[in-house]
Amino acid sequence: AVSELSESLFNEFRFQRVERITGLRANEYTGTGVSVAIPNVANLGPPPGLGAIDTNQSLMHFQDAVTRSFNRHLIKAGGGILIIRDTTLLPVSATYTFSSVQAYRDAVNGSNRRSYSSYQESFGEPSSPFNAYFLNGFFQDEWKLTRRLKVSAGMRYDLYLPPGASPDSPLEFSRKFKTDTTNL
Numbered sequence: 001a002v003s004e005l006s007e008s009l010f011n012e013f014r015f016q017r018v019e020r021i022t023g024l025r026a027n028e029y030t031g032t033g034v035s036v037a038i039p040n041v042a043n044l045g046p047p048p049g050l051g052a053i054d055t056n057q058s059l060m061h062f063q064d065a066v067t068r069s070f071n072r073h074l075i076k077a078g079g080g081i082l083i084i085r086d087t088t089l090l091p092v093s094a095t096y097t098f099s100s101v102q103a104y105r106d107a108v109n110g111s112n113r114r115s116y117s118s119y120q121e122s123f124g125e126p127s128s129p130f131n132a133y134f135l136n137g138f139f140q141d142e143w144k145l146t147r148r149l150k151v152s153a154g155m156r157y158d159l160y161l162p163p164g165a166s167p168d169s170p171l172e173f174s175r176k177f178k179t180d181t182t183n184l
Helices: 101-109
Strands: 002-006 009-023 035-038 042-044 053-070 073-086 094-097 118-121 130-146 149-161
Touching: 035 101
Parallel strands: 035 094
Antiparallel strands: 002 009, 009 053, 035 042, 053 073, 073 130, 094 118, 130 149
């Protein structure tokens, strides 16, 4: 929205809200139970990533700027915030891989229950929600010296506030996130 405050002063305000959700959901044709893979032959059961939500983000963006004009001179200043809320859900699955159809038959009929070549299972907390924030502020000064020459100078500051880290993380670099405050 643009508001004219006077003949030489106006305000621009922008707001945006975005929802992004992508994932793999079951339907009436989806298999159940564990996943079985026989490379280059068949895949049985549900896909390993079933139930995962690859992206589940909500973004809200507020941006405001005030502009003042003086004949051939224009001054503009403003700032904003972008708020990101992420509740992505990772898949929880179990997959048996067999080297051949016969190895699969042996496991099913009980003659060799361990005829699979590998077993892969995901476990743990499938969700790690977080919030992150981007803040910005700017100042811009423009002079129109002639019809074909304009001088523009300005300054911008950006600040990213990362999500909170977990002090119990098994990876040391994930226990604390540094906030860079030098983005001028």
